[in-house]
Each structure stands twice: as structure tokens, then as C-alpha cells.
Amino acid sequence: MNTMTPLLEIRGLHIDATLPNGSTAHLLQDISLTLARGQVLGLIGESGAGKSTLGLTALGAVRGGAYVRAGEVRLGGIDLLTGGPALLRDIRGRRVAYVAQSAASAFNPAFRLIDQVIETSVQRRLMSKADARRRAIELFAKLELPSPETFGEKFPHQASGGQLQRAMTAMAMCARPDLIVFDEPTTALDVTTQIEVILAMRQAIREEGMAGLYISHDLALVAQMADAIMVLRHGRMVETGSVKQVIEAPATEYTRQLIAARGLRHAVQPERPPLLEMRGVTAGYGNVNIVENLSLVVPEGRTLAVVGESGSGKSTLGKVICGLLPAKAGRLVFAGRPLEPDMHRRPLDDLRDIQIVHQNPDMALNPRQRVREIIGAPLGRFQGLSGAAREAAVAALLEQVELKPELADRRPGALSGGQKQRVCIARALAARPRLIVCDEVTSALDPLVADGVLKLLARLQAEEGVSYFFITHDFGAVEALADHVAVMRNGAIVATGPTAQVLQPPYHPYTEALIRAVPELRLGWLDAVIAARKTRSQDAFPDRRPS
Amino acid sequence: MLVILAKRLAMGIVLVLMASALLFFAGELLPGDFATKLLGSSATPETVEALRRSRGVDAPALARYLQWLGGLFRGDLGTSLTNGREIAPLIATRLKNTLILAGAAALIAVPLAVGLGTLAAIFRNRLFDRAILVLSMVTVATPEFFFAYMAIAVFAVNLHWVPSISIITAGMSFERMLPLLALPVLTLVITSCAHMIRMTRASIVSVMDSDYVGTALLKGLPEWKVVVRHVLPNVMSPIAAVVVLNLADLVVGLIIVEAIFAYPGMGQLMVDSVSKQDITVVQACGLIFAATYILLNMIADLLAIALNPRLRYAR
């Protein structure tokens, strides 16, 4: 084969989809790219940008209902779109392989992992079974899976999410393809798991010399994994170039915004007296305690951020404060008065003073009600407003959260994700609360939309003097909003204090692990992490380097 | 996993016991007019009383329930209220006839339905699949007797191939039984297939839409290999459940088909006894139907548990 031919070449690709209602959606419009052997191209964009669709076309595949309107996709000079099913079967698995976002559902639950990892090599007669097993075990070791010799004997449900994602990478690499498509491979993982997976993947890609298409919504992550970046938006290419070029000298306003996203910093504010105090709180379901003997303070008109990974118990705390999950032990003090643990026994004033905004606005907004009713209900209950007065108040609240008053007529289904979250905030504000529990309010949103919501929350705090109990796993959001921060792990607080203090050295070791695991938008960050790990003696992580 | 299996087994036994209690005590609600009915309006209270006592209707209810239950274990189903004959031998021949009919129908319907459902899933959204879907929708919504009479009109009345009623008698040879069985079996096959086809297709389609089948396709495996290696092992359990559940429905569908063709089975016996208010026979037949239904449902659950790798291999 001519070494001058690029490995992957896409020209003028248009992909459309027929929607169930009969209309046509343009998933990709006029996309062109070239990828050389051994090179990794990062595809970045918000949800709906078409990056997954583009990734699948490298395997000559589209999702149900989609089809190619125009363009060509060449792998090693061969056009995949006109080659027919036999050609596609031949290249898939052998020359180009796929790593999906959710490895847990991408593995067949009925088979042991090793049999699925070597399936391409054995079924396509690329290797003998014994060779393929040896290769798989070698890859397991390379990807730092525990006891590589026996790891493959597990069934998918017996391995953790991070392990499955690495096993899926081994599965893609086993038959030594030229190109691997990584489709948001770490999006579902916690940061400390994610860093282990990307470290392992990065080293394996390097050592195997494979090319890659790395799809992600996280620019910082892509910058570490890729040699070049393509920015997509609404199915169109915004810009493309080397990683250095794109992050250091972005050519378009959109990319500049993406880079600036997550860069909000909260100014240090003077201390205020406490509004809510939790003293020795224990809570959980049945006999299981999720949080135990925990004490925290939320100051008046300030933000306390609670950071932790999934399962740390941070959302449970939010429910305890609202009284949805009464604490089993400990005391809650609100504005100097004791607060009933159970919402049913709280006076209406306490219910009004403490409001909540949830993570997922789709679950938090009744899809059958209009925005007017959604925001109007607390106005009626807590402010006693009705008729024209309520109508005016709804319009004022919408304006306050930077939405057009016309949206009052819409149902949640006709709003975007960011608009929905703003309606949730307006509903909480309608009660004129003193404290709002914000439970992962930005984690379901795209970065730019999340930034908008964070700015809004900061402005509302300055205007209304409301306090936030801000639950998150995202340090960017903490730095954007929080005066104080508490780091949670396994239902207990490991570090707490003013944000500037907790998030600066000297760190608590767990805080440090969390912070260091978050990819930074800086060239060579991952290499620095790898180098730092190598210089530290290997016995720092004995369990991760068997044999 | 053994614990789960044992629990499900115990639940099945409890359900059968509760069903028996329900059947028995429902009979207690029956106003005691069977004797009056039986002896006609001219009967004196004394003769009515005598008849009741002779049938053991006078003991306390709970005692008679336990007695009845004990009898069941010894194969004694009691005596008919209307004619005083032993129920067990009466049911024995009927049960055999019913089992022949149900067995023949299941033997044809199950492979046919699973086969057609699988083909429909493989040729999803093509002409064959659409035709199968439309046909099965029509048959699901159509009562058994429509097909039965269609079949009678065509094959018995017009073509004279087979008789329109299917009275089989003891000692009848298999060759002579065959034409008699044809129409009832045909009716049962048509009506029980439809639902099974749709459910088989749905189970396979849901597996075919799963991420791991997408993974296998992106490994470059040919479609038939994906079906054999990845789809089949995962649809065994849902399809087994579908088949067993539909066998349970077939047992009940029998009641109507037997009535149409005057086929001397359990179903017809039960329907006759209901119109005669012969509660002891209704109880005996009902218990056998209910126990079969519960047993088949239990088998479906047990199969699903046994075939689930998550339960076979603990974390």
C-alpha cells in the first residue's frame, strides 16, 4: 500500500436522518478530514454536534434512520460507502475498531470477557485461539487490569465500570487494527477512575502505534489524548488544527468560548454569620447509614460547595436539609432556630425558606404543565399571589433568570436543557427562599450552558442574598461559585474550609487525588502526570502493577 | 441462586394451596339449592335434607376443606353433586383427551411460532415481517370460535374432509382419532401462535437492538454469526418464558375449543358443570386447570432464573 495515502480520508460528508414524524434532520453537513497512520484526532462538540455520527462512519456504519446523502469515506484509499456489505465486514474489527461509551452494555452479559476480547481475531481467523489469548492477556497487562492472566475469566457483571472500559479497549486493540474510534469512553466514570483509564489507554495507543478518533465533550481531556482537534457544532465543522494551534490560537469565537469555559473564578467575600448548621447528622435508608455524624455550616448569603464522587453521600445531605429524608440523629439549626428533621412537621415558613434545584430538569419539571403553572404554583402557595399579580410575577421571574416572558406558555418539552434548568431556578426563587439546595445543577448541561447557569446563580446571590448548598463533583463549578467547600468521601467529610484554602496546597491527600485527576487544558498535562507517577517509586501503587 | 429457586418453588406450592382454598370456599357461597333443584319442586324438606346429608354437606366447612384436600392427595376428588358418581375416574379419561389435544396443538404451535417470530425479527421491517405482524394482530383480536367455525364451514361442511364435531371415545385407534383432532388442533394452533409470534419477535428485536449486538456487528462478524453467537444465547430465556406462558393460555383456550367441537375433555366437562351448578366437579376441574397454569408460570420463572448469568455467577 502506498505510504503516502492517508489512513482515513473523509470528503464532503453529509448525513441525514429521517425522524419518526417524517421530517429530515441534517446530522452532518459537509465534513472533510484526513487522518495519518498513528495519529489521534480529537472530535469535540456539545451534545447534538454530530461527533458520534462522524465516528461511526469510519466503520461504515450509521445509527437507525440515518443515511449518507453525499460524500465519501476512504479507509486506506478504499471507499467504504460504495464497497458493499462484504467490504464493510472485512474492514470492521480487523482494520478499524470501536470503543463505546457504555462498556457495561457493550459486552454480551452471557460470555466471559476473554471470549469477547478475542472474538474478532479468532472468528475472523486472524490468529489462533492460543495466540489471541496470549495477546489479550498482554493487553490486559498493558492496560493495567488486575491479575491479567485471570481477569478475562470474569463475566461483564463481575468487573467494575473502569475495568470494563479498559477491557473494551483491549477488545478493540486485540486484532491490531489501524484505527480505533473511541466514543466518549470515560464520560460515565468518576474522575479518579477516569484518570486511570485514560492513562492506560494513552500508553497502550502509544505502544501499539494505532491511529485514533477520540470523541469527547471535554476539551481538556481531548487535548491530552489527541494530536489534532476538530471542533464540531450542529453537524458542521467549526475549526480544525493541531492541538497546540486550536487551544493556543483558536481561529473562531466558538472555540475561544469553549476554551474559556470553566474558567469562572469567584471573588473572596467577607465572612457572614451562619444560616444553616448541621451538627452530627446521621442519615440513610433502612439500616444503612449513608452519612454519619456529619457537621457543616452554610453562611448567610454565601455558598457552601460539597464535592465528592458518586456514592459519597452528597445528594443524601441535600435531601436531609430539605426534610425529604429525615436525619436519624443530629441537629439542624436554621437562622438560629432548630429545624424539624421531617418536612411534614416543618412550618410553611421553613418550607418556603429552603428550596431545591435538581440535577436533571427533565425529572424536576412536570412535562404536562406549562412554565406558567410550574412557576406560578410556589407563587400561589408562598406569596399568596393569583390572577394578574401572579402572571406579572411569573414574567418578572422569567426575566430574572434571563428567559423571555413568552416562554411562560411553553411546556418543558419545548425548552432546551439550559432553559429548563433556568425554569427550575425561577421556581425556587418564586418562594423567595433564604437557602437553595443545588444538587448537581450543571452536570447534565453542556459546558457553555453550564457556565451561563453558574453566572446566573452568582448574580442572583449578589442580588437576593440567597445562600447555596451547592452539591457537585466538578471543581470548576466550585471555583466559580463557592466561598466554602467540603470534600466528601464515603459519607464523611475529609476536608473543609474556605475554598481558597481547601483547593490550595497543602491539600488533604484525597482532595489532591481528586484535583489532580481532573484533566487540565494545557499541553503535556497527561505526560507530566505519567512522568510524575514514574518518578515516584512503583511501590506507591503496588496493586496497579502486578508481576 | 438455589435460594431463589427454592423460594419460587415454595411460592408455587403456596399459590396452589391458596387456589384450592379459594375454589373450595367459593363453593360454600353456593346457596344450598342443589338438592332442591335436583329433586324438583315437589320434594319435601325431609328428602332434601336426606340427600344433603348423604353427600356430606353438613360437616363444618373447614373440616370438609381439609378432608377434601386430603382426598386430593389420595387421588380422591369427591363425588358429583348432580349424579353422585365418583369424579376421579370421570376426570381421568377427560384429562387424557385434553392432554392429547393440548399436546398435539403445542407440538405444532411452539416450533411454528418460534420459527416465524425469529424469521420476522431477522427480516425486520421487510415485507415478510409486516405480513406476519398484520396476520398475528388479526388473530390475536379474533375469538377462537370465529376460526373454529370458519374451519368447520370450509373443511367439514364444504369439503367434507373431516367431521365437524370431534367426539372421541375410549379405545379409539390413533388413525381414527387423527381426523377428529384436525380441526380443534388447527383452531388452537392459529389462536395460540399469534401471541407467541409477537412476543418471540419482540424479545429477539430487543436483544438485536442492544449495544452488545452493535459491538458484534462492528467486529465485522457476518449477520448470521451475530445472531447465532450473540442473539440466540440471550433470547433463550425470554423465549422459553414466552413459550411456557402461552402454553398456560393454551390450557385455558382449550375450554372454548372443546365446547365448540363437543370434544370430550376437561374443558367441556367444566363448562357443562358450570351450567348445571355442579360445584364439586367445577372445583376439581378448576383446581387441575389452576395448578397447571401455576405450574407452567412457575417453570417460566425458574427457567428465567436458571438461564441468567448474573445469578449463575455471583460477583
Add this chain to the structure above:
Amino acid sequence: MSLSDATARPAAPSRLAGLPVALAALFCLACLVCVIGADWIAPYGEADLVAMPWQAPDLAHPLGTDQLGRDMLSRIIFGARTSIGLSLAIVTLAFAVGGALGLAAVTLGGWADAVISRIVDLFMALPPLVLALLALSVSGTSLVTLTLTAAFIASLRVFRLTRSLGIDIAARDFVDVARLRRDSTARIMWREILPNAAIPLISEFGLRFVFAFLFVASLSFLGLGVQPPMADWGGMVRENVGALNYGRLTPLVPAGFIALLAISVNLIGDWLVARRGGGR
């Protein structure tokens, strides 16, 4: 994830796709008109002997006559009133009872939920036809028993659906928000939960209607449901069975109407669900 090769172009949807649903809706409408206005529409009375038995269709009797010489068309129209009216009554009753119990199980929770659910499980473990036959053998054949029994059987499934929908919706955050502003239970049910359960409940209503309708038809056919001389479609099949021996297809007329109505309601139900799932 359903994948296809990136070369295939999907077929354009047929323009005639909506036709069966439209016809089904038309047929259901016609049936409803018969239910309401049978007395005005039917050319002859329900029990009027107007001609020779099993007369072939002609202009005066478009569907022929039955085993006693009554006009089939009129009997079909009156039969619609009995069969459909009865089924509607059964399903309405089943939704009132099953729905109320389901909502009660969701709101009360705890042991009340456990007790109701276990009892429902027991009855669901028994074949419905056997339950019905048991009830009919105890109380004798009457329309009241028939309605109550069929409604009871249908209410079991309505209970299960309402309960699971209720639990699913009550777990959503917007219900927590309503509780946190101390909305009453009734208001939460009415404004937050029911509107979100409406579509599945409506499609279940259609499904239960078809089951109840076929169930009543089957029992009438067995001679255990609606009793003569009242006309009902299942019973009419039974009455006219003898015609087959004379080469007449009379019993297939009511049987066909039964099938047509059941198919029509199913078609409309499927269409509702598909439109709901496919839209927006």
C-alpha cells in the same frame, strides 16, 4: 443501538399508512352510534320474527335472518348495544376499582400496599376463565355476575399498571417539589401524577376493553353470558351454529363483527402509542 451500513437509504413511508387506522376509527364510531341509538337505527325489533329462518341476504334483510327468522342486521345492531355497552361498563368499573386501589396502594404504601398487592398476585396467578367459570357456577348465569366477574379480573391488571405508574411518577423530582410546598395528596395526584399517567392509562383502557369484549363474547358463546332472547354478538354465534350444516355462513357474521371491533380498537391503541413515542 440499532446500526445499519452507511450505504442504505431508508424507504419512504407509505402514503396509505394512515388508512387502516382511519377505517378502524370509522368502524368504532359506527358501533358507538349503534350502542346509543339502536332503537332508532335498527329496521326491526330485537326479537321480531320477520321472515323464514336462515334466509339468504336480500334487500329487505341485508345480512339475512337468524335461526328463528329474526333480521340479522337488527340483531347485530342491538347486539352491539349489549356487547359493547356491557364491555364498557366492565372496563369502567375495573378502572374505578383497580385505579382507586392502585392509587391507594401508592399513597398508603407500607403494609396496606403489601396486602393489596399479595391478594392481586394470588388472583393473577389463576387463569381468568377458570375464575369466571367458578363465579358463574356459584351464582348462576346472570348479567350482574358476569359484569362483576369480568370487571374484577380486569381490575387486577388495572391495579398493577396504576400502582407501577404511580410509583414511577411519584419518584420523580417534581413530585418532591410539590410535596415540599405542602400541596395536598389529592392535588398532587390530580395535577402532578395523573396527567403523566394519562396516555398509558388510555391505551390500557383500549386493551382492557378488547379483553373484556372478547371475554364476554366467549362466555356468551359458551351459553354462560348474555341469555336469549337478548341479542349479543357472542351468543348470536352460538344460536346460529346450526346454519353451517345447511351451508349458510350466518354465525360468521356476528363472529366477524367481534373480530373487526377488537382489531379496530387494537389498531387505534397501537397508533396512539406509536404517535406518542414517535412524536417530539
